[in-house]
Amino acid sequence: MSGPAEPKKYKNPVLNWIEFRLPIISYFEREYGDYPMPKNCNYFWSFGALATIILVVMIVSGIFLAMNYTPHTDMAFDSVERIMRDVNYGWLLRYIHSNGAAFFFIVIYIHILRGMYYGSYKYPRELNWILGVFIYLLMMATSFLGYTLPWGQMSYWGATVITNLFSAIPIIGEGLKTWLLGDYTVGNATLNRFFALHYVLPFVIFGVVALHVAAVHVHGSNNPAGIDIKSKGDTVTFFPYMLFKDALAVCAFGVLISAVIFFGPNLMAEVDNYIPADPLVTPAHIVPNWYLAPFYAILRAVPDKLGGVLLMFGAIAILFFLPWLDRSKVRSCNYRPMYKWFMMLFFVNFFILGYVGLKPAEGLYLLIARLGLIYYFGFFLIITPFINWIEKPKTLPASISDIYLGMNK
Amino acid sequence: MAEVKNNKRRSFLQLSTISLGAVGTAAFIWPFLKSMNPAEDTLALGSTEVNIADIEEGQGITVKWRGKPVFIRKRTQQEITEAKTVNLEDLKDPAIDDDRVKKDEWLVLVGICTHLGCVPLGQKITDMKGEYNGWYCPCHGSHYDSSGRIRKGPAPTNLAVPPYKFINDTTIKIG
Incomplete structure (x- = not known):
C-alpha cells in the first residue's frame, strides 16, 4: 500500500487498476476509439470488419460442429448426417459453417479487389498486403481441408485431385504425396490429419489477422482518393463514425447471409457430396468449390501436368509481388484513367475464370480458360509494371478535405 | 453533443438499440448452446x-x-x-x-x-x-x-x- 500513487486516468477505479498494470484500456481507446479514419472511406472499407466477424463465427460454429463430428472414414459421413438430422439445431450449425465459408470468400474477394483498385498495397502498406495474401492462402488451405471432412464423393475426389498436384513435382513428388496422405490413397490417416489441421489453422489465421490489423493501424487506412492524411480535418474518429458504419454493414450482411442459410442453404453446395465417398467411382464431373475455381481453371488450361501446377501456384504467388510490380506513384485507380479499365477487366476476367473452372475442360470453355490465363498473367507482368510509361494520371486533390470543397462549387 | 436538446429521445434510442442487440445476440447463442444437449437419436x-x-x-x-x-x-x-x-x-x-x-x-x-x-x-x-x-x-x-x-x-x-x-x-x- 505504500507505493507511489497510481495515475488516475479514468473515473472507474477498476479500469485504473488494470490500465496501470496492462495498458490495454488506453490501447483500445487509441486503436478503436480515437483512431483517425479518412473521412472519405466508402462502404468497401467495411469488408475487413465483416471478414473478422465471419472468422469468429466460423471458429465458433466449427467448434460446436467438431463436438459432434467423427473423423473416421467409416463414420464421418454418418456423423455429418446425424448432425443434420438428430443434433439439436445441427442443421443450422452446419449451414452457418458451410455458407459462412462461401461468404467468407465473397467478402475476402471484395476486400482484396478493394485493396487492388484503390492501391492499398502500395508504400507504406506493402507488408500489410503480404500478410493479407498469407491469410488468403491459409483460408484456401483451410477450406480445402474442411471440404474433405464430410467424406462425400466431392470431398474424397477433391482431396485426391488436390493432393495429386504434389505428385507433379519431379523426383520427390510421389514421396511427398504419400507423406501428405499418410497412405497410398486418401484414407483414414488422411482424414484424421485433415481434421486436426482444419481445426488448428483458423487460429493461425486469427493470429495473422491480428498482425494484419496492427500493421494497417501503423500508417492508417488508405482511402478512395489514395492520398495521405494531411490534417485532422481529413479524418473522423473510429468511434462512433466508423464503428456504426461497420455495424450497419454487418446488419445488411447478416440479412443477406441469413437469407441464404435459411432459404437456399445448398445453393453453393455440390449435390454429389451427399453421396458417401467411394474410392472405386469418380463422379462424372468433379469441381472444386466455386471460390477456388479460378485457380482450378488455370490448372486445367495448361496441357502439361507440372506446368499447370506451377502456373496455378504461380497465380497465387504473384500476388505477393504486386507492390513491386506496380511502378506508379498514384494509388487510387480513380486517378488512373487507363489502369482503371485494365483493373476492371482483371476483376471480370477472374470471375470468368471461376465460371469456366466449374465447367468441363473442353471446347470453348478450354479456349476461354486459356485466354483468361494469358490476361491474368499479362495483367501482372506487362500491364501493371509498364502502363505508367504511357498513362497520364489525373491531378490528385491537395487533401481529402479538398475533394469535398470542390463538390460544393 | 452540447447541442443535443432532446435527451429523452436519445436515451430511448440508445436503450432500444442495446436491448434489440442483446435479444439478437441471445437468439444467436441459443442454437449453439442447445446443440450440446442430447441429440434426438440419443x-x-x-x-x-x-x-x-x-x-x-x-x-x-x-x-x-x-x-x-x-x-x-x-x-x-x-x-x-x-x-x-x-x-x-x-x-x-x-x-x-x-x-x-x-x-x-x-x-x-x-x-x-x-x-x-x-x-x-x-x-x-x-x-x-x-x-x-x-x-x-x-x-x-x-x-x-x-x-x-x-x-x-x-x-x-x-x-x-x-x-x-x-x-x-x-x-x-x-x-
Whole structure:
C-alpha cells in the first residue's frame, strides 16, 4: 500500500487498476476509439470488419460442429448426417459453417479487389498486403481441408485431385504425396490429419489477422482518393463514425447471409457430396468449390501436368509481388484513367475464370480458360509494371478535405 | 453533443438499440448452446425393456439404461419386512418403502451412489452389502438398505428410482 500513487486516468477505479498494470484500456481507446479514419472511406472499407466477424463465427460454429463430428472414414459421413438430422439445431450449425465459408470468400474477394483498385498495397502498406495474401492462402488451405471432412464423393475426389498436384513435382513428388496422405490413397490417416489441421489453422489465421490489423493501424487506412492524411480535418474518429458504419454493414450482411442459410442453404453446395465417398467411382464431373475455381481453371488450361501446377501456384504467388510490380506513384485507380479499365477487366476476367473452372475442360470453355490465363498473367507482368510509361494520371486533390470543397462549387 | 436538446429521445434510442442487440445476440447463442444437449437419436435410446422371468428370489441384475447402471432386485420376504418396518426417524432421507416400489418383491434403482457417482457394491452374492443388507459404496463408505435408502455415510439422498412400468409379469420397461 505504500507505493507511489497510481495515475488516475479514468473515473472507474477498476479500469485504473488494470490500465496501470496492462495498458490495454488506453490501447483500445487509441486503436478503436480515437483512431483517425479518412473521412472519405466508402462502404468497401467495411469488408475487413465483416471478414473478422465471419472468422469468429466460423471458429465458433466449427467448434460446436467438431463436438459432434467423427473423423473416421467409416463414420464421418454418418456423423455429418446425424448432425443434420438428430443434433439439436445441427442443421443450422452446419449451414452457418458451410455458407459462412462461401461468404467468407465473397467478402475476402471484395476486400482484396478493394485493396487492388484503390492501391492499398502500395508504400507504406506493402507488408500489410503480404500478410493479407498469407491469410488468403491459409483460408484456401483451410477450406480445402474442411471440404474433405464430410467424406462425400466431392470431398474424397477433391482431396485426391488436390493432393495429386504434389505428385507433379519431379523426383520427390510421389514421396511427398504419400507423406501428405499418410497412405497410398486418401484414407483414414488422411482424414484424421485433415481434421486436426482444419481445426488448428483458423487460429493461425486469427493470429495473422491480428498482425494484419496492427500493421494497417501503423500508417492508417488508405482511402478512395489514395492520398495521405494531411490534417485532422481529413479524418473522423473510429468511434462512433466508423464503428456504426461497420455495424450497419454487418446488419445488411447478416440479412443477406441469413437469407441464404435459411432459404437456399445448398445453393453453393455440390449435390454429389451427399453421396458417401467411394474410392472405386469418380463422379462424372468433379469441381472444386466455386471460390477456388479460378485457380482450378488455370490448372486445367495448361496441357502439361507440372506446368499447370506451377502456373496455378504461380497465380497465387504473384500476388505477393504486386507492390513491386506496380511502378506508379498514384494509388487510387480513380486517378488512373487507363489502369482503371485494365483493373476492371482483371476483376471480370477472374470471375470468368471461376465460371469456366466449374465447367468441363473442353471446347470453348478450354479456349476461354486459356485466354483468361494469358490476361491474368499479362495483367501482372506487362500491364501493371509498364502502363505508367504511357498513362497520364489525373491531378490528385491537395487533401481529402479538398475533394469535398470542390463538390460544393 | 452540447447541442443535443432532446435527451429523452436519445436515451430511448440508445436503450432500444442495446436491448434489440442483446435479444439478437441471445437468439444467436441459443442454437449453439442447445446443440450440446442430447441429440434426438440419443433421446430415442431413452427406454430399455428388461426380461425379469429368470431372476431368482434374492438375486439382482444390473442393466444399462441411458448409459447408467440400473439395479433390479427380486427381494426376499426378509428384505421386504426389513424395508417396511424401519423407523422413519432413523432415516437420513425419509421415504416409505411403498413409495419406492410398484410390486413389493421388485426393487428397481439407479445404481449410482448419490454422493459422488460411484456404482455401489451389493449386486453379486459375494459383494459386501453394507451394514443394512442393501448396498455399500466402496468409494466413500455409504450404506444403503434393502429399499435403497441411505442409512450411513456421506451420501445425501436415497438411491434414485427410475421411471419404469411392468409391461407384463415378466417384462419391465425402464424409462
